[in-house]
Amino acid sequence: MPSPVGYPFGSAFTDHMVMANWREGSGWGAPKLLPHAAIPVSPAMVGLHYGQVIFEGLKAFRRADGRLAVFRPEDHARRFRVSARRMMMPEIPETVFLDALDELVRQDRDFVPAESSASLYLRPLMFASEPDLAVRPAREYQFLLIAFVTDGLFGSEPRPLKVWVNEDHPRAAVGGTGNVKCAGNYAGALRAQSLARENGCDQVVWLDPAELRWVEELGATNLFFVRKTGQSHELVTPPLSGSLLPGVTRDSLTVLARDMGMNVLEDRVSVDEWQDDCRSGRIAEVFASGTAAGVRAVGQVRSAGASWQIGDGSVGPVTAALSEALQGIQYGRRPDSHRWLHLVD
Ligand SMILES: Cc1ncc(COP(=O)(O)O)c(C=O)c1O
Structure with a gap:
């Protein structure tokens, strides 16, 4: 739904993303801050076929003093771990999840305008990246964190x-x-x-x-x-x-x-x-x-x-x-x- 002040939900992406990979036997690799860009995927990637894909949604707000504040990030990290367990995916440690949020928000902070209805929506995502079509939990996963500026799902006008x-x-x-x-x-x-x-x-x-x-x-x-x-x-x-x-x-x-x-x-x-x-x-x-x-x-x-x-x-x-x-x-x-x-x- 177009928004009156110009930030439709889910499209005004910032310039960066964080990526980390998990592999059976070695666990999570170090997260990297990268330009927001397309990622190469195999056509045999498990996530595409069998749906081992989870995500979260949380927000950072610009305060009157200019600082950005993320709302209840630990609770979103916890729910992400619960989702991972249910879908037979590896849990991402809370510190990795929280550090990724900090890094992306710090890097892309200038995208967030001072208008009071806008905020930075943060979208952590994890999917099974292994190219192997046996039906079982995958042995490789990718974590991504991307962000976009938004006025909210329904725009800034509070129409019932x-x-x-x-x-x-x-x-x-x-x-x-x-x-x-x-x-x-x-x-x-x-x-x-x-x-x-x-x-x-x-x-x-x-x-x-x-x-x-x-x-x-x-x-x-x-x-x-x-x-x-x-x-x-x-x-x-x-x-x-x-x-x-x-x-x-x-x-x-x-x-x-x-x-x-x-x-x-x-x-x-x-x-x-x-x-x-x-x-x-x-x-x-x-x-x-x-x-x-x-x-x-x-x-x-x-x-x-x-x-x-x-x-x-x-x-x-x-x-x-x-x-x-x-x-x-x-x-x-x-x-x-x-x-x-x-x-x-
Ligand atoms: C199905 C569903 N219900 C409820 C919610 C609200 O949850 P939260 O307040 O954590 O955003 C969401 C959003 O994540 C959702 O997708």
Whole structure:
């Protein structure tokens, strides 16, 4: 989606990348900082054929003092290791992952503009590079770290999303790979995403793979429901069932909401409940959360048989307050009381 100020998601790449190779018997070689350029691959490379490919997505923000800060890099390093284990790939040591981030951010820092909505999106990637088509875990892997400047997945304008409840093509399987960041999850999701667009929606709502009844996540984001309880609000997010991704932003928002005095709980919400509770006013707001998207209000929901609005369809006060709390920390306008930022000098 083109962005109003000119950084569409995923194309304004910086000039450099970091590369490291792993080989059975010798382990990880020293990472190298290189120009961002095409890489030679064998047509028999395992990653291309059998999908041993994992990635991460995290961001560095420019603060008012000009310094860049990476948001929760240790948590992304940890999730990268969890993804590697699930896909039978070698784990990259945390120090190698963090040093690669530091090196690339330091080198390409001048790409990040001072506009408050822009940030540097960092994309660590690992794939099986061995040219051998036996079906087994590969014996050679390549780690790459590239970066691009972005305004966010949906641009910098906070228009509430219209979402499509997808009852046809679950994103994940019971016991599958829905809780890790492997490339195949995203290829398998494209068909449902295209159906969402055909139905006039921005994003697809993923339901649980067993019953197609419980709401799990949204596109490449987690979901939150703001429920009215008397005079106050509580924040509800689907539990980590094994088929949805444990988002770093999801975790951060639960902490920030508790800091704001809200009750936060993990609870299953069915599609029927979502509709009924919006109609009765019990659900006042819904928003999506993710590194790429930030905090994004959901205004309208559509499914094959129904369509409903959330609140008055605009950005609600809880969504706005949590978005500001998170961005305030990321851009250095608020104290980093949970020590989530890693400053790059
Ligand atoms: C499927 C999916 N769910 C949720 C998220 C949000 O995770 P995070 O907040 O760590 O970016 C992402 C993004 O990585 C995702 O791809």
